[in-house]
Amino acid sequence: MADTTETEYDVAVIGAGAAGLAAARMLHDVGAQVIVIEARPRIGGRIWTERSCGWYPIELGAELIHGAQTSTVDLAEKAGLTLDEVDRYNGLRWGRPARLISELSPDDPARRAIEQARAVWNLLAQRYPDDAADCSLADELRQHGFTPMALSIADVVLAQTCCAEVELLSCLDLAREQRVDRAGPREFRLRARYDTLLAWLARGLDLHLGRPVQAITDHGDRVTVHTTAGPLGARHCIITVPVAVLAAGMIRFDPPLSAGKQAAIAAFRTRPATKHFFWFDAPLWDEGFAYAAHNGLFARWWTPAHPDLAAPLLCCYVTAERAAVLDRLPDATVREIGLAELGQLLGRDDVATHCVGFRRYRWAADAYARGGYAHLPPGMAWARPVLAAAEGNLHFAGEATAYDSNPQTVHGAIDSGQRAAREIFN
Numbered sequence: 112m113a114d115t116t117e118t119e120y121d122v123a124v125i126g127a128g129a130a131g132l133a134a135a136r137m138l139h140d141v142g143a144q145v146i147v148i149e150a151r152p153r154i155g156g157r158i159w160t161e162r163s164c165g166w167y168p169i170e171l172g173a174e175l176i177h178g179a180q181t182s183t184v185d186l187a188e189k190a191g192l193t194l195d196e197v198d199r200y201n202g203l204r205w206g207r208p209a210r211l212i213s214e215l216s217p218d219d220p221a222r223r224a225i226e227q228a229r230a231v232w233n234l235l236a237q238r239y240p241d242d243a244a245d246c247s248l249a250d251e252l253r254q255h256g257f258t259p260m261a262l263s264i265a266d267v268v269l270a271q272t273c274c275a276e277v278e279l280l281s282c283l284d285l286a287r288e289q290r291v292d293r294a295g296p297r298e299f300r301l302r303a304r305y306d307t308l309l310a311w312l313a314r315g316l317d318l319h320l321g322r323p324v325q326a327i328t329d330h331g332d333r334v335t336v337h338t339t340a341g342p343l344g345a346r347h348c349i350i351t352v353p354v355a356v357l358a359a360g361m362i363r364f365d366p367p368l369s370a371g372k373q374a375a376i377a378a379f380r381t382r383p384a385t386k387h388f389f390w391f392d393a394p395l396w397d398e399g400f401a402y403a404a405h406n407g408l409f410a411r412w413w414t415p416a417h418p419d420l421a422a423p424l425l426c427c428y429v430t431a432e433r434a435a436v437l438d439r440l441p442d443a444t445v446r447e448i449g450l451a452e453l454g455q456l457l458g459r460d461d462v463a464t465h466c467v468g469f470r471r472y473r474w475a476a477d478a479y480a481r482g483g484y485a486h487l488p489p490g491m492a493w494a495r496p497v498l499a500a501a502e503g504n505l506h507f508a509g510e511a512t513a514y515d516s517n518p519q520t521v522h523g524a525i526d527s528g529q530r531a532a533r534e535i536f537n
């Protein structure tokens with residue numbers, strides 16, 4: 112690709128999600144000339160606070176901050192934003208009707224499966240050093256005596272969170288993450304919602320929205336980024352688009368990325384993730400209801416509002432095969448099945464008559480996400496650091512590249528963006 116574009120910027124950041132905004136913020140703050148180029152007409156990527164739905168602001172994408180020792184908490188504190196702690200796990204209710212785990216008999220098969228699944232999970236770092244042979248999380252659980260029924264429960268409480276099937280999660284990759292995990296078990300929500308943190312990160316940045324990047328040329332001494340609005344030049348480029356976007360070939364590279372990088376991109380899987388929101392004319396649950404699960408299609412439910420701001424609203428978040436099945440069905444059918452399962456979960460037969468609104472967002476149908484967040488199947492744990500490695504003037508960030516943090520999270524994405532920024536100015 113011949114190109115004569117002058118170098119206009121020190122750094123072009125591709126993507127205005129958490130990773131891109133964090134990278135651009137850091138570079139801008141040390142005086143670099145940075146441009147952020149984003150395909151969508153909005154910032155945030157897989158963080159998307161919806162304020163126009165008429166009832167209550169909802170998070171169509173990320174909602175929680177997973178851990179007190181995270182870059183998200185650090186930035187929220189700098190931005191002066193209030194955090195509300197959420198205790199989903201101790202409040203988990205299971206079954207139909209759903210009951211607190213601690214209230215189930217110690218011999219209850221569901222309680223045993225959930226407690227054992229968590230225990231096996233907590234041992235992964237110990238059992239899978241970097242040079243161990245890899246296997247799926249399902250195989251690891253089978254080695255601990257998990258039956259198909261117990262595995263189906265582990266699929267809900269462990270794998271759904273990872274946007275994957277329990278059969279397709281690499282133990283080596285999960286163990287690597289546990290070894291570098293500094294976040295801790297506490298969870299939070301931003302009281303003013305995630306978009307306020309994004310707006311704080313984006314303040315004063317040179318943002319170009321609605322400009323899909325189509326190609327990137329690395330000339331050796333500079334980079335040309337080809338967008339739908341024409342080319343622009345920069346000394347370095349940080350690419351933060353989801354790995355599924357790279358795998359789909361939506362951006363051409365000249366020269367082509369190395370064979371190793373291409374193999375790493377191909378190693379990741381990104382499965383569907385869909386959030387379903389149900390509004391009611393009044394809360395149909397008791398005050399303690401925060402998080403409930405069962406092994407139906409609509410597997411995990413929670414109250415997305417802070418109790419102080421109680422809203423008659425429930426979120427059901429499903430991923431992987433469950434989301435793939437539901438995504439193919441029309442809204443009316445999905446709403447009907449969801450309410451039927453919720454009725455069983457709450458132990459009442461009148462939920463449908465109280466439902467006043469329904470909304471879902473299917474990330475698999477979103478061209479610039481192409482699913483929820485990426486995971487690595489067994490045998491592919493090598494791919495994460497390879498995806499993250501710089502090539503020439505190209506630097507790679509985004510949740511999937513967070514080999515030294517927690518992939519699949521906002522703080523992992525932020526950490527990766529800050530790591531890529533440091534690669535350039537250190």
Ligand SMILES: Cc1cc2nc3c(=O)[nH]c(=O)nc-3n(C[C@H](O)[C@H](O)[C@H](O)COP(=O)(O)OP(=O)(O)OC[C@H]3O[C@@H](n4cnc5c(N)ncnc54)[C@H](O)[C@@H]3O)c2cc1C
Nearest residue numbers: 126128129130150156157173174175324479509510520521
């Ligand atoms: C439904 C759902 C729920 C989640 N819940 C949580 C949660 O509670 N807590 C948590 O920590 N994490 C959660 N996550 C994960 C979290 O949202 C992501 O890990 C994080 O937001 C990813 O940030 P990123 O910057 O890596 O990618 P993205 O946010 O996807 O940003 C990449 C950007 O690149 C843009 N882009 C793509 N292609 C192009 C192109 N050709 N040209 C220009 N721009 C392009 C995209 O539009 C996007 O804005 C959730 C994710 C989903 C989908």
